[in-house]
Amino acid sequence: QKEVEQNSGPLSVPEGAIASLNCTYSDRGSQSFFWYRQYSGKSPELIMFIYSNGDKEDGRFTAQLNKASQYVSLLIRDSQPSDSATYLCAVMNYGGSQGNLIFGKGTKLSVKP
Amino acid sequence: NAGVTQTPKFQVLKTGQSMTLQCAQDMNHNSMYWYRQDPGMGLRLIYYSASEGTTDKGEVPNGYNVSRLNKREFSLRLESAAPSQTSVYFCASKERLAGGQDTQYFGPGTRLTVL
Numbered sequence: 001q002k003e004v005e006q007n008s009g010p011l012s013v014p015e016g017a018i019a020s021l022n023c024t025y026s027d028r029g030s031q032s033f034f035w036y037r038q039y040s041g042k043s044p045e046l047i048m049f050i051y052s053n054g055d056k057e058d059g060r061f062t063a064q065l066n067k068a069s070q071y072v073s074l075l076i077r078d079s080q081p082s083d084s085a086t087y088l089c090a091v092m093n094y095g096g097s098q099g100n101l102i103f104g105k106g107t108k109l110s111v112k113p
Numbered sequence: 114n115a116g117v118t119q120t121p122k123f124q125v126l127k128t129g130q131s132m133t134l135q136c137a138q139d140m141n142h143n144s145m146y147w148y149r150q151d152p153g154m155g156l157r158l159i160y161y162s163a164s165e166g167t168t169d170k171g172e173v174p175n176g177y178n179v180s181r182l183n184k185r186e187f188s189l190r191l192e193s194a195a196p197s198q199t200s201v202y203f204c205a206s207k208e209r210l211a212g213g214q215d216t217q218y219f220g221p222g223t224r225l226t227v228l
Contacts (some may be wrong), residue, residue, distance in 0.1 A: 008153075032214045041220040043203055044156070049213055088156070092215060099215050100146070100171070105155035
C-alpha cells in the first residue's frame with residue numbers, strides 16, 4: 001500500500017515567522033509531488049507542485065524535494081493569519097492505467113497574530 | 114469557466130434512502146474522480162473515470178456506483194445509504210500542467226449526513 005505521511009499538527013507559528021510543513025512517502029518510484037491548501041469547509045486548492053530534487057519557490061512558498069530521503073516539505077515565509085488552513089501533501093501514483101493522487105491526512109497550520 | 118461544479122451542496126438522508134451526487138466540469142478534461150473526506154482519514158478515492166464510458170474502483174468503492182454520462186459529467190450514486198457514508202464528497206478532474214505534470218482540480222464538495 002503506497003502511503004503519504006504527514007504530522008497532523010496543529011502547527012502553531014506567530015505571524016511573520018516561517019512555517020515548515022513536512023511529508024514523507026513510501027513509493028520510491030514517485031515522480032510528482034503536490035501541496036494543496038484547504039480552508040475549513042472548503043475544497044483543496046493546489047498551491048505548489050515539484051518534481052525535481054531541490055527547491056522550487058513561488059512568492060512566499062518554497063517546496064523542497066529530496067527523493068533519496070523520500071521527503072517533501074513546504075516552507076511558508078512571513079506567515080500570515082490568512083495562511084491558517086490544513087495543508088495536504090499529495091503524490092502522483094502512476095501504477096495501473098493512469099495516474100491517481102495519493103493524499104496525506106494533512107497538517108493543520110495556525111498562524112497567530 | 115465554472116471549473117468543477119457539484120450539486121447538491123448539502124444533503125441529509127435517512128438510512129436506506131438513495132441519492133445521486135452530480136459533478137460537472139467545463140474544462141474539457143478526460144479524467145474525473147470522486148473522493149470522500151472524513152476527519153482523521155484524509156481524502157480517499159472512491160471511483161475514477163479515465164475517459165467517457167470508462168470507470169474504475171478506487172480505494173473505498175463499496176456502497177457506491179458511478180456513471181460517466183459524457184465527458185463533462187460524472188455522477189456518484191448511493192443505492193442504500195448507511196450512517197458510515199456520512200462524509201464530505203469531492204469531485205475532481207485532472208489537468209496537464211505546464212511541464213507535463215498532471216494534477217487535480219476540486220469541486221466545492223457535498224456535505225452528506227446519513228441518519
